[in-house]
Amino acid sequence: MKISRQTKILEIIENNAVETQEDLAERLRLEGYNVTQATISRDIRELKLTKLATENGRQKYASISKTDTEVSDRLIRVFRDAVIKVDFAQNMIVIKTLNGMGMAVGVAVDNMENSDILGSIAGDDTVFCVARTHNQALDFIQKLTRIINAE
Numbered sequence: 001m002k003i004s005r006q007t008k009i010l011e012i013i014e015n016n017a018v019e020t021q022e023d024l025a026e027r028l029r030l031e032g033y034n035v036t037q038a039t040i041s042r043d044i045r046e047l048k049l050t051k052l053a054t055e056n057g058r059q060k061y062a063s064i065s066k067t068d069t070e071v072s073d074r075l076i077r078v079f080r081d082a083v084i085k086v087d088f089a090q091n092m093i094v095i096k097t098l099n100g101m102g103m104a105v106g107v108a109v110d111n112m113e114n115s116d117i118l119g120s121i122a123g124d125d126t127v128f129c130v131a132r133t134h135n136q137a138l139d140f141i142q143k144l145t146r147i148i149n150a151e
Helices: 002-015 021-030 037-047 071-082 102-111 134-149
Strands: 049-053 059-063 083-089 092-097 117-122 126-131
Touching (some): 021 037, 049 071, 092 134, 102 126
Antiparallel strands (some): 083 092, 117 126
16 A cells, blocks of 8 residues: 555656645545545655755655756755755754755755765754764865855
8 A cells, every 4th residue: 555655646746746745645535545644744754755946936746866867956956045054063963944945955965975964854944964073064064055155
């Protein structure tokens, strides 16, 4: 059931501009899947879906495969467009984003595959990362700042 549901989710977001978990749940219900918000949230996390900006300024769920040759450029654009502020204390890094863009920036951070970062947690407008040391956090902040300020 889970594989079938997750396959249907990928099909739905590929063919429709799905903006919210509620919208996704409703579309799944129309397809015969009885789902809860918790199930949708878990599926989104497991499928590593992110929200991307659309041409009309709205957002939609999208699946980003690591084999996609445009991933790096797209994630850097998302990062630049969505990040408001980056700061840290000791080995903890906080990235403030535009509302609704925390998950997208979290995906961008995770795809940087920086071994100095132990992990990250993304919310609606904040990404929290933990580095191994204060110096590694400082190095990561400098890297993020270079990405934001690059032309």
